[in-house]
Amino acid sequence: MKLFRASRGFTLIELLVVVAIIAVLVSILLPALSQARERARTVLCANQMRQLNLQIVQYAHEYADFFPQSEVGGTFYGYTGGGLPWCTLPLGGEKTWPVNSGLIRCPSVQRTNYSWRSMDIGYNAWLGYPGGSAWSPGYQFVRTSQVDQPSDCALLGDISLSQFSDLLGDGLYRIFEYGSWPSYRHGGQCSFFFVDGHAKPMRMDEAEPLYFVGGWRFAPPMAQPFWWNPW
Template sequence: MSTRFVRSRGFTLIELLVVIAIIAVLIALLLPAVQQAREAARRSQCKNNMKQLGLAFQNYHDQVQMFPVNYARRNAAGVPGTSNPQLILDSGRSWITFTLPYIDQSPLYKQVDIKAGSFIATAPNWPLAQKVIPALICPSEAGNAGTLSNRSDIGGATLFGVTNYKACAGSNWNAGLPGWNPVSSTKGRNAGQTDGINLGNGILCSNQQNLTPPTSMRDIKDGTSNTFAMGETLTNYSQWNWWWNPNAVTATCAIPLNRVLKVPINIADWPNNYAFASHHANGGHFAMADGSARFISENINLTVYRGLATISAVEVVGDF
């Protein structure tokens, strides 16, 4: 009895190429969907970060009856927020520093040496300033820029923690172009759209000492649901983005959303180079003064956008 062997037939080269082509097409079809799903998750987490910061603003206000400030004055107990000239000028605390206990960063806040002087100019607090705080970083930022940055004003290799979220200083011009220096005046909250960020007609401004006292709920004449408290920014669009530096944690709505102007390092008007922008398509997240978080379209009417940035200009913003 003879035995017959049957040779199994394998793929031909053409068949193999066809299979590879089909797999490539499937990957090409599925990859955008996967990327969109991931970005949707990152966008949702970013909105949650903004929501938590908005609530931190509210909780801080509930405790001290005012919103956090920059360049705050404080008393001997370290309580910030008074404009009494007899009290100590605390010239190096950002509003984010004051809200650390409300974003699960109490251990970090307790290490801050209030008597050591400015975060900006003194080394004792610098190790704290080098910390990356997850609640301050948009998940979409990690793939676009670092979460640490060196200080462009002093140079050196030391890296400091940055933030994607900045408080709204109002609708003042702050593009940072040469010649657009802050206006030196006593306008305070009456600052207009062509005045500098150091004045500010929003909930918080860069240099909040005497001209612009701390903001409270009663100061927001435009309504808390119609007023921006903070919004998103891109860390690689500004040379000033450290969470601990009061000069680096505010932005305004003078420039349309997502149309940020890059500026050179250490130009004369460095306080004025911030605008809002995000890595998300078609807009960015903002926290309102009532603690809610909203996604604002980059196509929003510029007059409405600037109106949402002020606290008491009594604009009629309508739906947005």
């Protein structure tokens, strides 16, 4: 009669070796997967900026080539932050232009408690600054055709959230003001969208020399095309 010998199982050492190999593979693959996810979020963020740019272009086409206003007050107040389904671009009057506020939420920002103050993507306020206030007449709005170097002039960018932040935008009453800081959250880079329609990620050491003027961040950039200022 033929005897069947029981199959040999794994020894403890063999199991430990297999576990160690799996752990090494996971340690190699996880960073790569994490980087791939971040690249996907960066692409999505840039696409959202592209959608915002299309909104601004459409606004300019309908309003005599003018950029959306960036600092408003008085009767021009409008709740505009990421906590609302729509934000509004003031038109120099009580009418507003609706913009999907989901576009100002960066997918790389791990936040669920968006309030009506919250924004992750901002607008270069110098392009929409009217040179006055709601209480003084004679607004001097800026036309897109006034930008001499549109390929070098930032239009939109990632910003660091601050409850009452200013430069690239806040969302508290005023749709865009001046004072917030660019955020380098995409692998050490900040995504910028320029007036001519192209997008470019930039490291801090690339961008900061462009927006430092006289040693002060975001001072009126008289000779700097990055933050172009018509005044």
